[in-house]
Amino acid sequence: MGAGRLYAAVAAGGFRRYATYRAATAAGVFTNTVFGLILVSTYRALWDERPHLGGWDQTQVVTYVWLGQAFLSTLAIGGGGVENELMDRIRTGDVAIDLYRPVDLQLWWLATDLGRAFFQLLGRGVVPFVFGAVCFPVYLPTDAGTWVAFFVAVLLAMLVGFGIRYLVALSAFWLLDGMGVTQMAWLAGFFCSGMLLPLNVFPGALGEVVRALPWSALLQAPAQILLGHADPLGTYAFQGAWAVALLGAGRLVQSAATRRVVVQGG
């Protein structure tokens, strides 16, 4: 009975906790589907004017739109993962409870977030994606290998996404009120992950920069694999490097936070 089983139990708990809120899930599915429809018509108009923009044809960009809608909550691109709860616990002092457990704080929250991500993938991701695939001409690979490669990239994207948001959450140890950081993270998440516009469309130096940032490991990286535009191993290396860097930074910040900062409240 090792640590693996503990964190598996934590992840399972995270999955079930998010599964409890069925009305919220249904509302989310509806919203993602509507936004998908709006984006699809916008992008199609754009690609009508500029065919093969960013190296993609129309079916590919439509696939990208529905992937984005499926991943928005799965990868908590604009926020809305476990970091909100963690920030709240830091602000109220409830984090004290997490600290006197015989567990690692970061692994605990990572496991919770992975549980959440898997639930969101199934609960909120599948329906909009299938809806899009049925109602529009989309580009889907036919070989199982590409799908497997794609899902590995999705897993790595979950790690990177958590790595970013964990740092955002830990800022609450110093700032107490995380509103500002949360909003910056939302903006950065939407813009730099390619939710607004695919990153391969970004021109020149700006494109080079955003494609090197960690947010491009979230949506863009798995999408490029699915659309047959990226070499999986190179993509994994990019995602893995960011995951290691961000999770490592999270550990450092965490140890500074728990050593120096006062746990709030009595």
Place this chain on the structure above:
Amino acid sequence: MAKTAETADGSLAEGFIALQDVAKVFEVRRKTGFLKRERREVRAVDGLSFTVARGEMVGYIGPNGAGKSTTIKMLTGILTPSAGRLRVAGIDPSRERRRLAHRIGVVFGQRTTLWWDLPLIDSYRLAHRMYRIPDARYRENLDRCVELLELQALLDVPVRQLSLGQRMRGDIAAALLHDPEVLYLDEPTIGLDVVSKAKVRGFLRELNAERSTTVLLTTHDLQDIEQLCSRVMVIDQGRLMYDGPLAGLHEAGESERTLVVDLERELPPVVVPSARVVRVEGPRQWLAFPAGQSAAPLVARLAAEYPLVDLSVREPDIEAVIAKMYAEKAVS
């Protein structure tokens, strides 16, 4: 206090929990101008020394901001002491927080360790994994807690739907599944009704008697202490003001209980030995008598001599006792 002596297993001989000149200083920065910040030191705990033997049940009381929670946080390893030496079961808490966590249980009355959105039983299953409790032991402890804390009907209820008293019982069970040697209770009866309080107290008494779990209890409720603890420590402004039996605390603070009597009609202040009337309002009168003294003879006497309709006894609150004790010290 006993001299420090290390035993063969490395634990301190004189106490299971041992503090020696422990201090915790927080630095508070205050804005005093556009860019100016004033730094000020707040000594939340200031030269605290005490020991608690294995199996003791000790009340740890003091007014808000006295340093109680800071002490508990240092004892769990969440906060590092600024000075002094602190050991729990021979472990330095802040250095080996996670190792210590397997041996302690913590209940914060105002916070919960339970998974808010999920049925109670899920939090217990998680504790099973988290503390690596052997299966048989887990079952045995869970069954025992479920029976004594009356949790059977609640196990499948999401925690957010539990009442405060139910949730508190759930939290206490969660803190005990891994057989902790020491249990820190921070306001375990806060906000509970009389029935729930009695249940919680009964359970704690039994736990201490059967498993000789060391209990450190922080509370504002003197009755918690009266019913559970043979020893009480009073802390104020980060210092230990009193350490001894509860009766002694009342003596030290010369605290008084209040007997509220409702008479049949308005009467002049009643005259009884060892009590004095402090307030009269229509047929209702307030009598103060020493807290160390039983109310029974007083009540008997009143019932015999006056037309008594109803009565109630009010306990002195801790703040009043401590305030009085503080005033005494300042005078002497």
